[in-house]
Amino acid sequence: MASIKPAGEFNTAYEQDMRFLRNPRMIILAIIAIAVTYYLPNLSPGYLGPTLNLLAYTIIALQGLNILTGLCGQISLGQAAFMLVGAYASALLMIHINWPIWLTIPAAGLVAGGVGLIFGLPSLRVKGFYLTMATLAAQFIIPWLTRNIAPEYLGGTSGSIEVPVPVIFGVALNDPVKFFYLSFTVLIITTILTNNVTRTKLGRAFVSIRDNDLAAELLGVNLFSYKLRAFFIAAALAGVAGALKAHYQRGVGTEFGYGLGESIILLGMLVIGGLGTRLGPFFGAVTLILLEDVAIEMGARLAEIFPDQSAQLLTSFRPIFFGAVLILFLIFEPRGLAHRWNLIKAAWRLRPFAR
Amino acid sequence: MTTIEKRATSDYRPKMRPSQIALYGFGILILVLLGWRIYNVVSVEQYPIQFWAIQSINGLVLGSVYALIALGYTLVYGILFMINFAHGEVVMLGGFAGYFALQLCIRWGWVAADAPFFQSWLAVLFPIAVGMIASLLVAMALERIAYRPLRGAQRLIPLISAIGASFFLQYSALLIFGVTPHNYQKPAVLTGAVSLGDSGVFISKTGLFIILASIVLMLILYILVQKTKIGRAMRAVAEDQEMASLMGVDVNRIIVFTFVIGGLLAGAGGVMLGYQNTVMRFNTGFIPGLKAFTAAVLGGIGNVPGAMIGAIILGELEALGPSLLGLPNEYKDVIAFSVLIFVLIFRPTGILGERLSRERA
Numbered sequence: 259m260a261s262i263k264p265a266g267e268f269n270t271a272y273e274q275d276m277r278f279l280r281n282p283r284m285i286i287l288a289i290i291a292i293a294v295t296y297y298l299p300n301l302s303p304g305y306l307g308p309t310l311n312l313l314a315y316t317i318i319a320l321q322g323l324n325i326l327t328g329l330c331g332q333i334s335l336g337q338a339a340f341m342l343v344g345a346y347a348s349a350l351l352m353i354h355i356n357w358p359i360w361l362t363i364p365a366a367g368l369v370a371g372g373v374g375l376i377f378g379l380p381s382l383r384v385k386g387f388y389l390t391m392a393t394l395a396a397q398f399i400i401p402w403l404t405r406n407i408a409p410e411y412l413g414g415t416s417g418s419i420e421v422p423v424p425v426i427f428g429v430a431l432n433d434p435v436k437f438f439y440l441s442f443t444v445l446i447i448t449t450i451l452t453n454n455v456t457r458t459k460l461g462r463a464f465v466s467i468r469d470n471d472l473a474a475e476l477l478g479v480n481l482f483s484y485k486l487r488a489f490f491i492a493a494a495l496a497g498v499a500g501a502l503k504a505h506y507q508r509g510v511g512t513e514f515g516y517g518l519g520e521s522i523i524l525l526g527m528l529v530i531g532g533l534g535t536r537l538g539p540f541f542g543a544v545t546l547i548l549l550e551d552v553a554i555e556m557g558a559r560l561a562e563i564f565p566d567q568s569a570q571l572l573t574s575f576r577p578i579f580f581g582a583v584l585i586l587f588l589i590f591e592p593r594g595l596a597h598r599w600n601l602i603k604a605a606w607r608l609r610p611f612a613r
Numbered sequence: 614m615t616t617i618e619k620r621a622t623s624d625y626r627p628k629m630r631p632s633q634i635a636l637y638g639f640g641i642l643i644l645v646l647l648g649w650r651i652y653n654v655v656s657v658e659q660y661p662i663q664f665w666a667i668q669s670i671n672g673l674v675l676g677s678v679y680a681l682i683a684l685g686y687t688l689v690y691g692i693l694f695m696i697n698f699a700h701g702e703v704v705m706l707g708g709f710a711g712y713f714a715l716q717l718c719i720r721w722g723w724v725a726a727d728a729p730f731f732q733s734w735l736a737v738l739f740p741i742a743v744g745m746i747a748s749l750l751v752a753m754a755l756e757r758i759a760y761r762p763l764r765g766a767q768r769l770i771p772l773i774s775a776i777g778a779s780f781f782l783q784y785s786a787l788l789i790f791g792v793t794p795h796n797y798q799k800p801a802v803l804t805g806a807v808s809l810g811d812s813g814v815f816i817s818k819t820g821l822f823i824i825l826a827s828i829v830l831m832l833i834l835y836i837l838v839q840k841t842k843i844g845r846a847m848r849a850v851a852e853d854q855e856m857a858s859l860m861g862v863d864v865n866r867i868i869v870f871t872f873v874i875g876g877l878l879a880g881a882g883g884v885m886l887g888y889q890n891t892v893m894r895f896n897t898g899f900i901p902g903l904k905a906f907t908a909a910v911l912g913g914i915g916n917v918p919g920a921m922i923g924a925i926i927l928g929e930l931e932a933l934g935p936s937l938l939g940l941p942n943e944y945k946d947v948i949a950f951s952v953l954i955f956v957l958i959f960r961p962t963g964i965l966g967e968r969l970s971r972e973r974a
Binding site: 382389395529573577588 | 776907
């Protein structure tokens with residue numbers, strides 16, 4: 259925490275206030291942290307490689323959901339379906355038109371964003387739970403469409419197609435360590451973009467809609483337009499995440515984990531991390547994915563102890579764990595880990611003077 | 614008259630915005646397309662009238678079960694303005710409890726084809742009673758553990774907690790009861806079918822029982838809500854929680870009572886689902902739960918008759934929709950959820966819904 263301002267020092271200019279990296283030490287720390295993260299999968303390609311890739315695309319999807327749910331206050335249960343759209347878009351563009359990966363990922367974002375706009379339309383009329391149910395319908399309709407429409411392109415009822423290995427600068431990203439260079443780079447870009455959303459007119463309009471939509475409307479925020487923008491951004495980031503996921507798993511389809519369960523877990527991660535905070539997606543994804551690894555490990559151990567129930571233990575332990583953790587977090591830490599982090603930071607700042 | 618004067622008159626209606634006109638145009642276009650498709654299919658396929666009658670009876674059976682479940686959603690929403698997302702799991706657990714009660718009945722010989730009439734009926738009603746009690750306990754535990762600590766938090770928070778509870782219950786059921794489907798064995802009085810005269814239309818005895826039993830349960834609920842003291846207290850809490858508590862209503866008790874009624878109906882619905890589908894699995898409750906929620910929204914959520922009407926309409930749409938549109942039967946889920954989206958876009962208050970105030974949305 260070397261970069262935290264000591265007690266008694268305050269920002270005096272707007273530019274200082276708006277800066278992410280507030281002093282030279284922080285810039286150096288950020289560079290070191292990024293370099294270390296790029297190197298991290300090499301330490302243990304077997305575990306850290308897949309886990310870090312999973313984290314990267316989960317965090318990107320969460321950042322999108324954070325804008326829609328955390329900033330704009332519209333709950334979405336369709337994030338995984340938009341990931342599926344992006345995944346298919348990127349895969350099909352690469353297979354049939356031979357686009358390179360650095361073109362297919364933004365294109366996947368645009369396609370998914372467009373689909374997100376369609377499912378954001380009900381936000382004109384409804385809000386709260388009703389809107390949640392409309393996004394839930396997206397979660398049922400989109401995977402159903404991919405299974406039943408254009409089977410020669412989308413894989414038909416078996417529900418999956420193979421995705422080629424992405425090649426960038428002549429390097430085939432065919433193992434988790436190499437792929438992480440791509441996914442982490444995309445993550446850095448989306449982090450900068452989403453953080454910029456929070457501190458521009460767009461982000462302030464979102465927050466005003468979340469806090470009081472009537473007041474926001476009276477202040478001249480066009481509710482429909484801004485809600486649709488939030489849906490677009492959320493779905494676009496989901497599409498980018500889905501594209502990464504598809505190229506990482508080298509397959510896309512309804513069997514690859516784009517179901518309602520994934521959407522719910524994404525929402526749960528966001529709540530655990532902290533809704534509407536910059537760090538929330540990071541905290542939520544890291545905490546829940548590590549906890550899930552623990553749960554899988556515990557399930558495997560229990561399966562060894564009770565061999566006749568091993569199949570059930572292996573499939574059910576993770577969701578049970580997730581449900582319990584989610585409820586406990588809501589009861590005991592409803593504002594998420596990011597809030598706790600801020601409390602710790604504040605305590606550290608006032609360290610000599612207050613406990 | 615100036616514009617301001619016009620606005621001051623009571624029957625002033627604002628002009629539709631272009632986006633609204635586009636939306637309604639889109640809706641009418643889709644309705645026309647659907648009508649055209651239905652006309653084509655019906656005139657080409659030429660199904661006999663008996664087919665439509667049997668299908669609509671199936672829809673009625675389905676709708677009655679949905680109605681029982683939907684009432685749980687709508688009652689809780691009326692009081693707490695929250696969606697009890699784990700209600701489908703309450704249904705499923707009730708169904709499982711009913712299954713084990715049915716196993717007991719089988720052991721006692723009540724289910725066999727030659728069982729006496731009275732015992733055969735006991736084998737029908739005992740599982741339903743057990744299922745209702747089990748669901749009641751689950752619903753109360755859910756309220757106590759997952760919802761009560763979060764009362765007063767933002768609207769969004771209990772919904773997410775409900776989702777977590779739904780996951781927890783569903784996969785706990787998987788852990789305890791396994792993946793294999795548990796087969797319901799129908800007692801003797803529920804097997805076979807009744808034919809209506811010599812028209813060729815018949816209705817399975819299970820279906821008839823489900824329709825009649827749901828009507829009885831809903832009548833009891835209606836009397837409970839409209840004619841008793843606790844029903845009056847429930848309506849008062851739904852109207853204004855704070856004011857009701859000032860008038861001496863124990864709000865906490867009423868909320869628990871609402872969950873109890875929802876749980877009772879859900880347990881009955883779960884066991885009936887078991888009799889109807891003859892299988893019970895860990896995820897049996899989830900999709901019917903969502904459908905019942907759709908039905909509640911369709912009828913206007915928070916509105917008790919609305920939930921019943923919406924459920925019947927949804928059941929009919931599911932039973933008749935695929936054949937009307939000439940689609941395979943698996944498309945019924947998509948039809949149900951498309952209906953949900955259209956209701957949400959064009960009439961979010963539902964068929965019978967009151968005007969949605971800003972507070973309740």
